[in-house]
Amino acid sequence: xxxxxxxxxxxxxxxxxxxxxxxxxxxxxxxxxxxxxxxxxxxxxxxxxxxxxxxxxxxxxxxxxxxxxxxxxxxxxxxxxxxxxxxxxxxxxxxxxxxxxxxxxxxxxxxxxxxxxxxxxxxxxxxxxxx
Amino acid sequence: xxxxxxxxxxxxxxxxxxxxxxxxxxxxxxxxxxxxxxxxxxxxxxxxxxxxxxxxxxxxxxxxxxxxxxxxxxxxxxxxxxxxxxxxxxxxxxxxxxxxxxxxxxxxxxxxxxxxxxxxxxxxxxxxxxxxxxxxxxxxxxxxxxxxxxxxxxxxxxxxxxxxxxxxxxxxxxxxxxxxxxxxxxxxxxxxxxxxxxxxxxxxxxxxxxxxxx
Numbered sequence: 001x002x003x004x005x006x007x008x009x010x011x012x013x014x015x016x017x018x019x020x021x022x023x024x025x026x027x028x029x030x031x032x033x034x035x036x037x038x039x040x041x042x043x044x045x046x047x048x049x050x051x052x053x054x055x056x057x058x059x060x061x062x063x064x065x066x067x068x069x070x071x072x073x074x075x076x077x078x079x080x081x082x083x084x085x086x087x088x089x090x091x092x093x094x095x096x097x098x099x100x101x102x103x104x105x106x107x108x109x110x111x112x113x114x115x116x117x118x119x120x121x122x123x124x125x126x127x128x129x130x131x
Numbered sequence: 132x133x134x135x136x137x138x139x140x141x142x143x144x145x146x147x148x149x150x151x152x153x154x155x156x157x158x159x160x161x162x163x164x165x166x167x168x169x170x171x172x173x174x175x176x177x178x179x180x181x182x183x184x185x186x187x188x189x190x191x192x193x194x195x196x197x198x199x200x201x202x203x204x205x206x207x208x209x210x211x212x213x214x215x216x217x218x219x220x221x222x223x224x225x226x227x228x229x230x231x232x233x234x235x236x237x238x239x240x241x242x243x244x245x246x247x248x249x250x251x252x253x254x255x256x257x258x259x260x261x262x263x264x265x266x267x268x269x270x271x272x273x274x275x276x277x278x279x280x281x282x283x284x285x286x287x288x289x290x291x292x293x294x295x296x297x298x299x300x301x302x303x304x305x306x307x308x309x310x311x312x313x314x315x316x317x318x319x320x321x322x323x324x325x326x327x328x329x330x331x332x333x334x335x336x337x338x339x340x341x342x343x344x345x
Contacts, residue, residue, distance in 0.1 A: 087179040089290075094174075096190040096221075099183055100165070
C-alpha cells in the first residue's frame with residue numbers, strides 16, 4: 001500500500017497487488033496483479049496491470065490485462081485499453097476506450113458488403129498498446 | 132434562431148428512451164474490424180457497458196459540456212472554429228469513424244459553429260460511416276436537457292446532467308440538411324415528446340460548402 005501522505009516519482013514494477021492512496025508520478029506496472037487507486041490517490045502515470053480499479057484521480061493511459069473499472073468517484077484523463085471496461089455512473093472520464101472481448105465479440109450483426117476489407121480502414125486497428 | 136433555455140420545471144424523465152433507429156447505425160459494421168465510435172457526449176456507463184461486446188475504440192469527446200460550448204460562442208471566425216473543433220476531436224488524421232453518436236449536440240450549436248464542426252469532422256467520415264442525432268420536430272417543442280447513452284439496440288439511456296442547460300439553437304430538418312453538408316438524413320422517426328431521431332449517412336453527392344449566414 002502507498003499511503004495518503006506518500007509521494008513517489010519514478011517507475012513502480014510490482015509482482016503484488018498495489019493499493020495507492022498517495023501521489024505517484026511516473027509509471028506503474030503490475031502485469032500479473034491488481035492496482036487499486038483509492039479515493040485520495042492522485043496519479044500522473046501510465047498504469048499497466050491485470051486488473052485496474054480507479055476510485056481517485058489518474059492522468060495517464062491505463063492498460064488492463066483483464067478488466068478496468070472506474071468507480072463513481074474516479075476521474076481519469078487518458079486512454080484505456082482492456083478487454084473489458086466498466087464505468088460507474090458519476091465517474092469522470094475523458095479519452096478513448098479500446099476494448100476487445102475476444103471470442104465474445106458480437107457476431108450476429110447484419111451481413112453486409114462491409115464484411116469486405118476496406119483499405120481505407122486499415123488504420124483503424126491500433127493494436128494493443130502497452131504503456 | 133437562438134432560443135433561451137427553459138426555466139419551467141420539466142416532468143421527470145424516464146431513464147430509458149425507446150429508439151427505432153439506434154440499432155441501424157450498426158447496419159454496415161463488420162464484427163471482424165475494430166469499430167471506431169465517436170461519442171460527442173460525456174461518458175455514459177450504459178454506452179461503455181454496451182460496447183463491451185464489440186471489438187472497438189470508443190472515444191468520448193464531451194463536446195456537449197457547457198464549458199466547451201461557451202468556447203464556441205466567443206466570436207471566433209470560421210477557420211478558428213474549425214481548428215478548435217479539429218483539436219477537440221483528438222483522433223489520428225487517418226482514422227475513419229464507423230459510428231458517430233452526435234446525440235443532441237446540433238441543437239446547442241448555432242449555424243456557424245455547426246458548419247465548422249461538420250467541416251472539422253469531414254476527414255474522418257466515409258461512405259460506411261453512420262451517425263445518430265436527436266432534434267426537435269419544431270421550435271415549439273422543448274428540448275430536454277439530457278445526457279444520452281446506448282442501453283441496447285432499441286433503447287437509449289437518458290439522465291439529467293448537473294448544471295444549467297446551455298442556449299438551444301433548434302434547427303428544423305431543412306436547415307439541418309443544409310448544414311450537415313456531406314451527411315444526409317437517411318431516416319427519421321418522431322418520438323412521443325416532440326423529439327425526432329435521425330439516422331445519418333454520407334451524402335455521396337455532397338453539396339458545396341456554404342458558410343452559414345446566421
